[in-house]
Amino acid sequence: MLTAEQAADVRARYDCYEAWRGKRNGIPVEEIPEWRPTNEETSALEVYEWHATPPERYFLYIKREGSATRGTAGTWMGDKLGDVVFGRAYRDNFGGTRVPVTVFGTNGVKYVGTYYQSAGDYARIRRAKAGPKRA
Numbered sequence: 001m002l003t004a005e006q007a008a009d010v011r012a013r014y015d016c017y018e019a020w021r022g023k024r025n026g027i028p029v030e031e032i033p034e035w036r037p038t039n040e041e042t043s044a045l046e047v048y049e050w051h052a053t054p055p056e057r058y059f060l061y062i063k064r065e066g067s068a069t070r071g072t073a074g075t076w077m078g079d080k081l082g083d084v085v086f087g088r089a090y091r092d093n094f095g096g097t098r099v100p101v102t103v104f105g106t107n108g109v110k111y112v113g114t115y116y117q118s119a120g121d122y123a124r125i126r127r128a129k130a131g132p133k134r135a
Helices: 004-021 039-052
Strands: 057-064 070-074 080-086 097-105 110-115 122-127
Touching: 004 039, 057 080, 080 110, 097 122
Parallel strands: none
Antiparallel strands: 057 070, 057 122, 070 080, 080 097, 097 110, 110 122
């Protein structure tokens, strides 16, 4: 995990890069500045901020493990953000499959939300109003 100083450095470089990039996508590799944070640094920053200031709402990735009812929540690079308990899957109005999830964050906060199973490996979660921290 990053220290506060390392996190501040990566955050500053990330913010500078975002300002430099603006709304451009598909930047040629030779134009990307050397000081831009790597994917690993960006993921480590995400984990640091997840613990330092637990968010009210979040977008994360879900990895199902051997069990149909358990899994892991993480960053797009695979760093763990919490344990997941899956609810019963249902179909939305457009024919997609959604699954309610409870995420027990590594930051000590319980979250609830929706895993968009048929669309990808991601979920949108929000802080739970009350309840136990562990199942």
